[in-house]
Amino acid sequence: MLSRIAESLFWIGRYVERADDTARILDVHVQMLSEDPWAAEDLACRSLLTVMDHPVEPGTGLVDRAHVLRVLAHDQLNPSSIAGSLVASRENARRAREIISTELWECLNTTRNQVSGSIRLARPHDYFSWVRERAAIVAGLMDSATSRDATWHFMLLGRSIERADMTARLVTTQTRLGHAGPGWTTLLRSCGAYESYLRVYRGIASDERAAGFLLLDRLFPRSIVCALESAEACLRELEPEGRHGVSDDARRELGSVRASLEFAPLEEVLEDLPAAMERVQRACSRASDAIKQRYFPSAAATTWVGEAL
Template sequence: MLSRIAESLFWIGRYIERADDTARLVDVHLQILLEDPWAEEDAACRSLLSVMDRDLPGPEVTIGRQEVLDLLAYDRDTPSAIAGSLIAARENARRAREVISTDLWEAVNVTWTQLPARLGARRAHSYFSWVRERSAVVSGIVDSTISRDDTWHFLVLGRSLERADMTARLLATRALAGSVAPDWRTLLHSCGAHEAYLRRYRGIASDESAAGFLLTDRLFPRSIVHALGQAESCLEGLDPLRDHAGVDEARMRIGEARAGLEYRRLSDLLDELPEHMERVQRSCSAASDAIRARYFPAGAVTTWMGGVR
């Protein structure tokens, strides 16, 4: 497979997942602000933008929910925003058109054509629901219409790394947002995990078990450990280990992050949750850089959207 096509596949997976997870995160944030009239909106919005690695204005500027929506939801020019992610995903799908299925191309393209109308309506909750629905359609088509070859491995590798990174950001908001932080039940709902969690623990809920479910559950697809394990499996599919003398940099970074969660007491993870989540994000970023260096050699400078993070 040509490296430029492999890179496009990798970024389709990342951008679709980024749009989905950002919609979940911002939707939870806005619901909390609506339900709590005494919440410090400026502090909460600054915390969210900080978690999302966005530049913050000086303290003399007040940040509200509309600024958050403009930056993280409606911005068409920035691939870290929902609209920008969907546009970038479509551009990468166009470049990889020769290897993706017709169903996948049509799903991504229909999302792109519907986006202007959704942006024009400016109804945040409806917009977020639509983004989650379209992301689910794309992910379902990836899993049901693409052979488990390199095409699927690159798509799911990008999706898995982005999911681990964004779930870590979501959990970081629990520790950094102070009095307006979402509770664990709200976080479970935002990840579509509440029913699965109740079945897993037979209805006996606690903050600690909810945190552990999103951090380390090996069966739930949106837990960090499961996403990292999926990324490792994709790397194994792309380049099986024929000897155990050495492991490539990407697999090493992902394995370190996964082991740091799986083989540590849950109470220790919760005591230093922001630090552990930041470590997961750094590992995902380092793994992404290693994947780029190995599979997408930068012999020529690219200016298209797939190279932007």
């Protein structure tokens, strides 16, 4: 597979997952501000923008939910926003048009057209619901119409790394806001994890168990550990391991941070949860860089050997 095709597949997975998870985070945030008239809107919005890597400089005046929606939901030139991610996913699908299925291409193309249309004028909750539905359709088409070869593994690899990173950001928003945040039950619902959580713990709810579920549950696909394991499995399929340890830098980064979560007592992880989530985000970033250097060299030199390229 050409490196440019592999890179496009990787970023299709990442961008669609980014749009989905950003919609989930914003839905929780906007709902919290709407339901709590005493919420410190400026502090909550600044904290969220900081977690999402869009910090606001001090002294810039009041930061409200309209500013957050403009930056993280509707800015099509910002690849970190929902609209920007959906536009970017379509552009990557265009570059990999000969590889992906017709149904997946049509879905991404339609989504890109709709995000520039009347849906941007919808109420925030309706907009976020639409984004989650479109991301679910993309995921379903990926699962049902893609051979389990390198095409599948690169898309799943991108999706898994992005999911681990965004779940860490979701947990960080709750940790930073504390009692002023939406609460762990609301976060579980935003991830579609509430019913699974109740089945595991027989209906006994607590903040510590909810946090542990989102971090460590190996069977729930949106937990950090499950997403990291999925990414590692993709890397093993793309380049099987040798006999002498792990030589893949991306696998080393992901495996190291996964082990730091799995083998540390949960109480120790929860004591300094923001730092643990920052380690996850940094590991995902370094793994992404390592994958780029290994599979998507942007400035590969052309080497001539005799008369052959």
